[in-house]
Amino acid sequence: MNEREILTNYVYKMVASLMQNGVEDVVISPGSRSTPLAYAFASTKNMSIYRQVDERSAAYFALGIAKAKANPVVLLCTSGTAAANYYPAIVEAKYARVPLIVITADRPHELREVGAPQAINQISLYGERVKWSAEFPIPDEGKMTLPYIERHIARGVSIATTAPFGPVHFNVPFREPLLIDFQEELPKQTFQNSFVGRIAPSEQAEDILTSIINQTKRGFIIVGELALGIDLEQVWAFIRKLKWPVLVESLSNLRTNVPTDCRQYIVSTYDALLRSTIFKQQVVADTVIRFGAQPVSKFLTNFLMETLPTNYIVVDEDPMFRDSTAVSTHFIHATIGEWISRINIDNTVFSEEYLRHWRQSEDLAVKHICSYLEFEQDEGAAVRYLIENLPDKSDLFVSSSMPIRDIDTFLLPTTKDIQVFANRGANGIDGVVSTAIGFSEARKDREMYLLIGDLAFLHDVNALIATRYQHCKINIIVFNNDGGGIFSYLAQSTVKEYYEDLFGTPTALTFSDVAKMYEMEYVGIQEFNEIEKIMEPKNNPLRLIEIFTDRQQNVASHRKLWQHIHEELEQ
Template sequence: MNEREILTNYVYKMVASLMQNGVEDVVISPGSRSTPLAYAFASTKNISIYRQVDERSAAYFALGIAKAKAKPVVLLCTSGTAAANYYPAIVEAKYARVPLIVITADRPHELREVGAPQAINQISLYGERVKWSAEFPIPDDAPMTLPYVERHIARGVSIATTAPFGPVHFNVPFREPLLIDFQEELPKQTFRNSLVGQIAPSQQAKELLTAVINETQRGFIIVGELALGTDLQQMWAFIRKLKWPVLVESLSNLRTNVPEDCGQYIVSTYDALLKSSIFKQQVAADTVIRFGAQPVSKFLTNFLTETLPTNYIVIDEDPMFRDSAAVSTHFIHTAIGEWISELSIENTVFSEEYLLKWRTSEELAAKHIQSYQEIEQDEGAVVRFLIENLPDNSDLFVSSSMPIRDIDTFLLPTKKDIQVFANRGANGIDGVMSTAIGFSEARKEREMYLLIGDLAFLHDVNALIATRYQPCKLNIIVFNNDGGGIFSYLAQSTVKEYYEDLFGTPTALSFADVAQMYEMEYMGIEDFKEVNKIMEPQKNPLRLIEIFTDRQQNVASHRKLWQRIQQELEQ
């Protein structure tokens, strides 16, 4: 067997193994050293290929697809700094628990650390930011090479899709020549299937949880962003059975599609309510049960650290459970499943007055939020308008910093089919647009909107390169307040020296020319009275809506809202 045949068999074995283990999508950035695998993927039927020349953007694009599908997605790049550019998205995938299969092509061993071009040390390149890393052998005709490749791919995909989900890394060296013979049929697999188990609670854990619930007089549930693929119907069944207040973050997607018989338990305005010291004293709890990640709200975290519930139970699929405030008293290692609706809950001591306090306070705050856009004309008012007018069957991807906080403030419970997503693993503003574009590619049957600030847009403007290689449909709504709006709410804003230089960081840029460069429909809005244009029918699959706002006005308007709610709470 000659070298070309050996290389051909090797790369098609990789492709066959990936598909055998559930991979449906591959994002490729062009490069020479990755040529054999790129050819193999491109010539294989029944696998979707996406292209993005900017590797940092490509990695976030893949993350968006994986996030939308809750399935592993392959990333492929050449050697050198191309691989290093994947790093930010891999960090996000690690902490957001998203399954990525990162394949970096590499120089052969004899060209490493000897001054060869485009060669860096890629072994364990991503360190602890991946769940597992493997160095693949040079393609050869040794009897154990292809079985090794086949089973290592099965291991890698299993690791990536075992709770908690996360990225894995395969470093694959190739010698020149890099050409292969195209094949119509993939090789047969000797390893047939890898079945991943489900995490269920022990009997002891269920008994503990049941006992605590049945003895609780004052308690509430917190639901943050949940693991990919979580069956929300199981959560609704538990809420229906427990009948406690449920503080739901927007990213939990329990504020939308709310069942009729569960609406009375949902609390969405907790961030505004917990700004009141009097209210915090009134709702201090004996027991708190948290599912998913810790919510965005700093005031909720402060409330927990100040009141220290007797029982704070964290339910998580990762033994490294998340508890940044160090207030947990119990941890249950499990995924959400049917077990939560099968608990023997017979709580006869729970305080109806406690539930009523949360319910009436939620209604009070919601009244002010619903009327906000009639009083104020700022980013919050636009967010409220957007939420009220988004059509059913819509996805809203939200940037970090102020956009996600505004969604958390202004998204009230609704029966509409709207789902909210964000990159909150590492809470960065880089790669947001790329993730949203990838996400929209995986959910083409739904309307897709992206809400983002001007700095986050600039961070990831290369994301739009992907739209030149595959059709994309997306509404991008940019709040252009000429800088970092979130810092205006922080202590740094009280120190006038250097504030604008170091934190405000105005750029004096607008984005009409970006829209023109990528042949996007563009709309600029400078007057709040024109905000209804957001919901006009798209003339182009890609639309950029730039809304010009004022940072100081935003701060003043938001604080007025919180003051109005607090004053009425404390009357």
């Protein structure tokens, strides 16, 4: 075979192996060295191709698709700093447990570290931020080359989709020339399938959990953001069976689509409630069981660290279980599955009075939050209005910092079909717009709303380039308070010197021209009495809604709400 035939067989073998192992989507950024693979992907039927010229945004775009589908997505770029621009999204994928298959094209070995253009050391480029990395061989006629490709791709996809999910990296060197012969049929595979097992607790772990539950008089469940692909019906079945208070973070998606018979157990306002010293003394627990990540609430975290439950059981699919509080007493290595239905809860001594106290306090806080719109005109009121008016089958993607905290405060239990998502692996504000657009591309049957602050929007405004290559649809709601709003709630705000320069960081920028650049429908809301514009019928699948707010007013209004709840709790 000539060089072109060898290269053609090599790249189509890669594509065939990826498809064989369940990969359906690839996000490509243009570049020369990745040409052979880009051609192979683009010419393959039944592979969804997305384009984004900005590699940093492309990586978050792929993250959004993978997060929405709970399925691995390929990222492809050329050599050099293009690959380095993937790094922030790979960090997020690692800590958010999202499966990505990162493919970086590379110069051949003889062009590395000798001053050749667009050549950097890409071996193990992402270090421990990926679950596994592999250097692929130069395309050749070696007997073991294509079998190596098949099996390494099967290994990589299996590793990416074995709990906990995460990114893997393939570095693939190509020599010039880089052109291939297009093929209509993919090569046959000799490796057929890779079956990933499920993680369930041991019989001993189930027995200990059962014993602790049945001996608990005062306890509650915490449900944070859950692993991708979890069947929430199994969680609801466990809640019905246990009948304990359940502190559900907004990202758990247990505050929405709430079954009627489970509503009495759901506590959504725990962050506000646990600001009260008296309330905390009244709800000290013997046992806490946590599923998923630790919720964003600082007051919940502090409560656990202050009260030190006799039993704090963390259920996690990663043996490196998450416990930033250093309070856990038991760890169960498992994914949520059928095993939780086997927990025998027959002889429980649980206090109904304890559940009743949580229920009454939740109702009190919900009353104040529901009336918030009547008295306040800040970002919190806008969030409450948005939540109340979101249509069924809506996805709400939320930026870090204040937006996620406002959702956690103002999203109350509802039977509406709304789902909430965020990038909370590393808790950064970068890549949020890209992730939301990618997410919406994978769920076109649902309406996507993105809630974000002005600085986070500026941080990822290049994400909108993707809308020039795909038929995207998204409603972006930007709270423009001219700076970093969350710092107004932190200790830095008490030091006036340098505060605006270092933390407030006002830019005096508005975004109507950004909307014009990308041919988006633009809605500007200057006064709160115009808030209904958020839900007006739109004339464009791309909509940018800019709501102008005041940082100091936001702080005052939020603190007033917490104070009202606090005062009534302590009467």
